[in-house]
Amino acid sequence: MYPAPFEYLRPATIDEAIALLVTHGEDAKILAGGHSLIPAMKLRLAQPRYIVDIGRIRGMSHIRETAGRIVVGAMATHDAIERSALLREKCPLLPETAGHIGDVQVRNKGTIGGSLAHADPAGDWPAAVLALDADIELAGPRGRRTVKADGFFVDLLTTATAPDEVLVEIRVPITSAKVAYEKTEQKASGFAIAGVAVVVEQGGVRVGVTGVAAKAYRAKAVERALAGQSAPTAEGIARAAALAAERVEALGDIHASPEYRLHLAEVNTARALRRAYGN
């Protein structure tokens, strides 16, 4: 399984990377951890003529607290996020989610930025960034801009990132420990068949769902059903969870039928809500 030939480019700065993307347009692809792109290239589903390896750009894998927010660089690996003491204390949903991704070797190479930019419908990170209401920072030839997670995922494998933009970092709020990620996984790869991330905040809850539909989404009907409640009952949670896939067109494949995915969305929403509320 050899990928089609390509020219390998290794920019030293984000600006250089953007300039390469501008020059080569649709023929160029960014290479981050390579754990979605290289499998696709080996199958020749992707045949980019230029590979822009951003792995050597300094200052893209930070994990830090700045001005009351948590900032995670796009090149932070799943493993670095899983093991970050800062995140365990101040944004525990991120390490919890990271621990669900693939296996140790995949987590050592794969990055949060690559995962978000790729927008695999079965990826884990989309659920977490939606539930955290993350800001996603993009840098391009027209400067920088911030996109809310809720508007970032556009369709299957499609995000708000333009072909000449680099995802540089995500910013999320500091949260309490009232968070949870519950997932039913595909056994071989670990990808989500249905994954639900929950963040409980004062007066409300945010719910991100991945694996179920062509793109990850906020289960806003669930959020509305629980709005204003700080300690919902078990029945209240069950009623809210039943709305997890309201008006959602579910995917079907060899791993799970659409009906089964809808069922798992509800089950995992209920589990994640119960755990986050401590119910």
Added chain:
Amino acid sequence: MSIPVRITINGTLRQFDLDPRMLLVHLLRDACTLTGTHVGCETGICGACTVLLDGSAVKSCTMFAVQADGAEVTTIEGLAKNGDLHPVQQGFWERHGLQCGYCTPGMIMTSVQLLSRNAKPSREEIAHGLAGNLCRCTGYSHIIDAVQYAAGMGGAR
């Protein structure tokens, strides 16, 4: 167009001119004849191709060799020192951690990283840490025994 690349492989600095699409596993097996690193699935699932890249376990079938430029790569051939097996190798020997042996180099490399981060892992922690390595023969139980044996010997080295 080939790219000049310098990689330290099992302690020796090597220079290559590489077609960028060459996967690390092919560089190791074909150019370096380090055939201890196996190819099982070629899709990133089985872990037979696991090597250490600057101490971290990675699947060498899912990485271009050019990405390892400037890095240190350790393969199964690089573990024994002066003929003495690495504690993890010794563990697989003593505790019967293999049958056909196809998965073994990858299992051992991942176990070395596991013990370097957690010197006394529980059986559950070992199973979780080896989730990216598949074995069709042993049923895993003896592999976990082997890693525990290595931990008892002082593990990662």
